[in-house]
Amino acid sequence: EIVLTQSPGTLSLSPGERATLSCRASQSLSNSYLAWYQQKPGQAPRLLYAASRRATGIPDRISVSESGTDFTLTINRLEPEDFAVYYCQQYDSSSSIIFGQGTRLEIK
Amino acid sequence: QVQLQESGPGLVKPSQTLSLTCTVSDGSINTGTYYWSWIRQPAGRGLEWIGRIYNSGRTNYNPSLKSRVTISVDTSKNQFSLRLGSVTAADTAVYYCAREYYYVGLDPWGQGTLVTVSS
Numbered sequence: 144e145i146v147l148t149q150s151p152g153t154l155s156l157s158p159g160e161r162a163t164l165s166c167r168a169s170q171s172l173s174n175s176y177l178a179w180y181q182q183k184p185g186q187a188p189r190l191l192y193a194a195s196r197r198a199t200g201i202p203d204r205i206s207v208s209e210s211g212t213d214f215t216l217t218i219n220r221l222e223p224e225d226f227a228v229y230y231c232q233q234y235d236s237s238s239s240i241i242f243g244q245g246t247r248l249e250i251k
Numbered sequence: 252q253v254q255l256q257e258s259g260p261g262l263v264k265p266s267q268t269l270s271l272t273c274t275v276s277d278g279s280i281n282t283g284t285y286y287w288s289w290i291r292q293p294a295g296r297g298l299e300w301i302g303r304i305y306n307s308g309r310t311n312y313n314p315s316l317k318s319r320v321t322i323s324v325d326t327s328k329n330q331f332s333l334r335l336g337s338v339t340a341a342d343t344a345v346y347y348c349a350r351e352y353y354y355v356g357l358d359p360w361g362q363g364t365l366v367t368v369s370s
Binding site for chain 1: 288290297298299300303311313314347351352353354355356357358359360361362363
């Protein structure tokens with residue numbers, strides 16, 4: 144069973160800084176893409192990235208990268224609306240959806 | 252742009268069955284490109300995928316919930332539904348429905364509906 148481990152649990156930064164969020168998969172799945180979501184308090188998650196493509200309306204100061212089973216979400220020039228919880232998501236070998244436990248990005 | 256809206260009772264008694272419906276608007280549930288999923292989130296915690304359905308009625312469920320879950324679709328009403336049996340307080344959560352691009356991701360999501368299991 145695949146496990147997605149996100150780090151750090153909480154990231155405290157100031158507006159204008161760069162945020163680097165990590166998601167590590169316990170195993171590699173060749174046919175599975177990683178997705179990233181943003182969730183603000185009281186709201187549903189919103190898709191940011193899927194299959195290495197930015198979702199509609201997501202600014203280009205948000206980017207992703209990957210190296211093997213390590214995935215990174217980078218947010219440049221943090222703006223107040225970026226402070227939220229971020230989840231990564233992948234599929235396991237039986238096509239079940241798996242989420243990471245989330246990273247909280249908070250204002251320092 | 253397609254929109255999803257969850258509906259159903261906000262309070263369910265322990266051991267009973269939780270029933271929710273997701274109504275899809277501004278788009279057809281019959282499109283062959285997408286699946287339709289249910290996800291839940293207990294207060295202050297992370298996301299848990301419950302299961303999905305295709306317009307043909309084909310389903311996949313989270314193995315940890317499979318024995319208690321049924322997802323169905325009514326294409327004539329552009330709706331899909333969730334039934335979760337034998338609920339306990341551990342099933343108290345915000346329940347979301349979402350459109351799923353299979354093996355890619357979930358977008359968009361409904362606004363979510365809080366279901367509390369309590370006597």
